[in-house]
Amino acid sequence: MFVRSPSSSRLQAVLTLVPVAFVVLSVYVGGVLWAAGISFTRSSMLPNYRFAGFAQYINLFSNARWQVSLGNMALFAAIFIPATLLIGYSMAAMINRGVRGENALRTIYLYPFAMSFIVTGLVWRWLLDPNFGIADVARKLGFENASFNWIVNADMAIFTIIIAAIWHSSGLVMVVLLAGLRGVDDDLWKAIRIEGIPAWKAHLFIIMPSIGASIATALVLMSLTVVRLFDVVVAMTGGGPGIATDVPAKFIIDHMFERQQVGLASAAATTLLLLVLVVAVPLLYLKDRRKGAAR
């Protein structure tokens, strides 16, 4: 009888994957490398290959709009990630305790995520519109002086985007963490009750650490949302008022296609990529390590 040896089937698998791997490498990595390369040239409207050293980067970081974009992204990350994690975890913990109508709740919470970020942005734009949104409803309910104009206020507009993004992502984080919580041994909860450990301590010191892999997954997802932040901004504020809610992805797209400064946009894109690597790689590493330890 012919028995396929493990090494021959492995070879077959490798051979099958080679074309795919080749395409992936050349298109994705190639694209990234090309952009990185362009960022060191004088390209403006069209790519060219005259070497310019770090000139585009120097330009970039002295660009006020880029500085605002980066600042916005940092502020967004600093509020969005902890808030979404907290809300998502609280909802997951609540559902995990076995509330009635769990399936309905799960669907409702996950629903925002099923909408595209564009739709989310538009919905919140209407909700927060000083003339037609919540403020208007409040006035009609008799609160004559109600006004809520954050979305048109240069200092506050970014927070409306953060609120919309939290609303959009909490459900997803909840589902990811709920999957983790479901894996927590019943006996662990019993041990916690017998020792009389208060709920917040139990969650913080026992339960959260034991679902480390799920939390790392949620963090990776949220980090990606932060870096890719674009559509909700376009839909809600278009980067305004002025450039008050500009973000790096919008900066890149605007400069790549509208302002036709390919070199500057590539420098920005490369910077963003480096940022992603700096944040995501440790997280992925952490996730793998946690999984390994749980075994």
Next chain:
Amino acid sequence: MTGVQLRNLGIRYGQVEVLKGIDLDIPASEFIVLLGPSGCGKSTLLNAIAGLQDVAEGQILIGGHDMTNVEPKNRGIAMVFQSYALYPRMSVRGNLSFGLKVAKVAKPEIEKRVAHVAKMLQVEPLLDRKPSQLSGGQRQRVAIGRAVVRDAGVFLFDEPLSNLDAQLRSDLRVEIKRLHQRLKSTMIYVTHDQIEAMTLADRIVVMKDRIIQQQGTPDEIYNKPANTFVARFVGSPAMNFLEGVVKGGDAIVDGENLRIAAALSSPLVDGRKVIVGIRPEDMALQADEAALGLAVEVDVVEPMGAERMVWCRRGDIGLSTRTPSSTKVKSGDKVRLDLSEERLHIFDAETGKRL
């Protein structure tokens, strides 16, 4: 010292009644084992004592106080679980001390207790390891340690040894027994393993079908089973059963007269249907076909070292017995089984109750 009393305890999951009318009196310092098949409600009962399970009716008294509606942490109990339930990211030291810290026990006192318990359970070298770096046996030692550190009057164990392999299981069994002798706490231990029950218990409570079937010392449970369920459940291999009808003080089984008078306190009326039980070790196998006793044919012989298990047939009835390895029998042999009369167990055929 803390005893535990259960008064007419009933527990329901929704409409389903899982336990009913449980009355149990556990004196202080007793080691009591709850034994029963899977799904009979052992864990449910233990959880109710711990306060992890709501009680539909009845009362739970611990140390003479009504604890039916008291929070688990205030019941003066400690618990050990089948899956260890250690706090995953904390060191062994953290696991032992976290509950005490939360309960605001003074630091020197915590250190003293942890050191003492670590020594007692031989986990001192492991104090700075994480649970993921421990073997199953070590994890369970730590889990037991976490219970001991609480200085509780009552210990609850829910199948603590079920996840361990045979060797570790017997090691830890001895360890738990030693612990009981040392601490003299009340221990309530759930298992479906009758060896654990027999070796550990001062008293065994056999449960099935929502109720307590029998409670007594291991000796009583083994030698005077209250009904056919207990008789079949305890002992390995299980007790043999023969159906018969009483006639002239004897039981007629498959055409043979069995003397059952010696096993009865009072004689039975003729025509009463009974079940006659006999343990494998209470029958002597006679290789001589002409000897006295029940005529059977050898089916399977299982060598077990010093002894052999011999599985015999008589028509539809299967009977197992033990013989010394020196007895020469093989499959297909016609032999006789000599039943020792005073070792017979007589049960009512209808109710299954011991007569």
